[in-house]
Amino acid sequence: MPYRLLAKAATRATGRLGWARGAIGALLGLALAGTLGLAINGALFPAGQAGVMPFMIAPMGAAAVLIFAVPASPLAQPWSVVGGNLLSTLVGLAIHALLPVQPWSGALAVALAIAVMSLARCLHPPGGACALLACLAPGPAGPLLGALLANVGGLVAGGWLWNNLTGHAWPHHVRAVAGPPAYTMDDLDAVLEEWDEVLDVSREDLDALFRAVEARVSTRR
Incomplete structure (x- = not known):
């Protein structure tokens, strides 16, 4: 242990x-x-x-x-x-x-x-x-x-x-993720508006993260 x-x-x-x-x-x-x-x-x-x-x-x-x-x-x-x-x-x-x-x-x-x-x-x-x-x-x-x-x-x-x-671009750049997502940016904006919160992450980074998760799930399936 x-x-x-x-x-x-x-x-x-x-x-x-x-x-x-x-x-x-x-x-x-x-x-x-x-x-x-x-x-x-x-x-x-x-x-x-x-x-x-x-x-x-x-x-x-x-x-x-x-x-x-x-x-x-x-x-x-x-x-x-x-x-x-x-x-x-x-x-x-x-x-x-x-x-x-x-x-x-x-x-x-x-x-x-x-x-x-x-x-x-x-x-x-x-x-x-x-x-x-x-x-x-x-x-x-x-x-x-x-x-x-x-x-x-x-x-x-x-x-x-x-x-x-040390391998981290600064100013920060959003990662490029291939493939269209199963949602639109309007969907993302609508959810963010419903939450009505200030998140310490950019809208573009959220989009890249969701795309990467979708691509990983699609590959596993």
Whole structure:
């Protein structure tokens, strides 16, 4: 029994989407993001101040989980990472400039960030944290924006390199499946509308998945 458990754990660790691949990717991506953040600090601020300026912001940890552990998610695509974090941060900074720092101002920043990300088609959960951080941060906006741009750039570059090198196209591409399905896209859209849920998978990926299942069942029969 212990041997089987260890074998199962090893199998889950390896492979194209094993947890080891995601963990190593997050390590490399965040290291690159932090290095770029330090470089920006050194370029923008005097030597005495660079060490106390932020070089990495906490929401990037959550962004790394999405990019490297679930790279097929619509929430983890490059535009979601860039647009979601940047637009949400700008929303938080705007609320910070216009309203006093209160619990309700932070809540308003996150609510508006969700609306902006949804309208811009770049919904990204760490964006909510960026909006809250920007709204409640006591310091000037420059260091925060500098760290954000450096971190996002490093994560996107690291995500593109690592995911593609380890066998997962990023940005994500829908798998091509041969053969007509037993349903139409209108059927799929109707079911999604009846469910009235936001699923963390694209309509196109659902279609490809259903087609692949149908093809497998047809072959077995």
